[in-house]
Amino acid sequence: MRRLSLGSRLALLFAACTAAVSLSAGLLFNRASERHFIELDQQLLGNRLAQLRRQLAGVDSPETLATRLPLLRGELSHQADLALRISSAAGETWFESRHGLPAPSPQPGLATSHADGVDYRSLTVPLNARAARSAQLTLLLDITHHQHFLQGMQRLIWLTVGLSALATALLGAWAVRRGLRPLRQIGEVAASVNARSLTTRLPVAQMPEELAELASTINGMLQRLDDAFQRLSAFSADIAHELRTPLSNLLTHTQVTLTRPRSLEEYREALHGNLEELQWMAQLVNDMLYLAKADHGLLMPNRQPLDLAVEVDALLEYYAGLAEDAEVQLLREGEGLLEGDRPMLRRALSNLLDNALRFTPQGGMIKVTLEAGLRIVVANSGPAIDAVAVQRLFDRFYRADPARREGSSEHAGLGLAITRSIIQAHGGGIRVECEGGWTRFVIELPVS
Incomplete structure (x- = not known):
């Protein structure tokens, strides 16, 4: 019926x-x-x-x-x-x-x-x-x-x-049909939405007051879909871009190796070279799977009591050799206790320290400050990050250094994205501040 x-x-x-x-x-x-x-x-x-x-x-x-x-x-x-x-x-x-x-x-x-x-x-x-x-x-x-x-x-x-x-x-049918024209317009817009028309928006200013909020909500949904689709498209392009170089290296290296008979030692060296590229590709895939789990809320921290001072000191000791070579001073201030996942938090802080070491000039300083209320600040001295770059620092495959655009066995531009996912899995947030010759990554975690 x-x-x-x-x-x-x-x-x-x-x-x-x-x-x-x-x-x-x-x-x-x-x-x-x-x-x-x-x-x-x-x-x-x-x-x-x-x-x-x-x-x-x-x-x-x-x-x-x-x-x-x-x-x-x-x-x-x-x-x-x-x-x-x-x-x-x-x-x-x-x-x-x-x-x-x-x-x-x-x-x-x-x-x-x-x-x-x-x-x-x-x-x-x-x-x-x-x-x-x-x-x-x-x-x-x-x-x-x-x-x-x-x-x-x-x-x-x-x-x-x-x-x-x-x-x-x-008359009521005529008036209702005329009055419901904005609803039909909303339906037409919804029916016309596809991957190529996500930029379509409803004219909120022309909508009656009762439908203006609904139109704004639908416009917001379309904007989020558009942003997500753009990120997905960029993500797919970035993956192809990142994998292109190591795959090309593997193919070229393998083809050169097979051009003529070689000794066992030469074949061994060729396989070791290929292994490095394969390990980097495996790490990239693992990082992407990690971020996919974070997107679906599957990162479940195994919480346990942690002494942040001990954990930070251990990481600073690990990076001490690299810092000494780069003539960068490492410093930790403050104390803090936290219930969290040790491997996940170590990975997040390690990504921040690695990022700071790469962008701290010679003779600079990296300082980790543990503040009351579970606030962790990782700061490094040096030139400020461009305001446009600050907005995209936590995007996947984004590199603030314009010289690093091709696939690299060192950095794929996923470290900060993973760090943000780990902090969000713990119920916290992270942001960037640049002022006074310092770049600060501020982590705020909820009190247990």
Whole structure:
């Protein structure tokens, strides 16, 4: 069974609401008109009742009534819409001004009745209000024209309700279709999105207030998809770029080796050369798998109590020989305790120290500061990093040194990306600050 569209539902809802309002208003008007006619009839019957009581004063039997009948008939002849019935206290009819009148009402007062196709409003009261056994006087007013008016009004009400509902449904469908045009536009944009049209955006300024937030959210989603696709495209190109050089080296080296017969020692040296390239490629693949696990939230640190001062000192001792060759001073300040994964944190700090050693000028200093609140700062002296490069330092395969663009067996540009993934896996964050001749990598970890 096909579901109703949102436009159809709103149109039907508008029609139902309009029909309900029109019907309620019509019924109220009809009821008010009916009460108005009853009041007019009651007033008219009351006025004529007073005249008849004066004319029939003293009538207490059919005989006395017979003496008044000529005058009474003359009076009634001038009032074609009025009929009269006079009966005894026991209900015996003494006089009826016309034939075909409805049966007497069992209760005194105002009543509505029908007889021979004529509608009557009747008023039954004692002829002499002071007498205990007074004759009964019933005035009957022909209200057929009133009833026809009310019946016509009821038909008009139903016709108005039907036409109003139909008109509202049609106008509502048109208004809803026009009002839902931004939704259709959103659907068209969503349907047109593909790898080549991720730059398409919804015109938020032209959207109604209710849809502006949704349009902004969709634009944000498209922007994130575009960024992710661009990163993925760049990532694929970077992988191909990084693997091209070692693969080319392997092919060339192997082809040269096979051009002529060689000694066992020469073949051994060739295999050792190939092994270095293969080891670098294996490390690159392992690093990429590591980052893929981080992207999917699969890096689960094995937390244990760590003395950061001890861990940093061990790393500084490891890099002491390289620092001495580069004439760079290594220094650690402060203390700190942390619950974290020792291999992962050592790898992150090692990447930062290796990066600092490569960019610290001769005679410079690398300082690791452990601050309260689990804040680790790895700073190195030297020229500031370009502001554009700072924004991309943690991107994969990005190298701040423009001279290092080809695949290298030393650095593939993944160290800082891995460091950020490790810090984020521990629930922390990392940022770069460049000022006063120092470049600082600031790590902030949550307190356990």
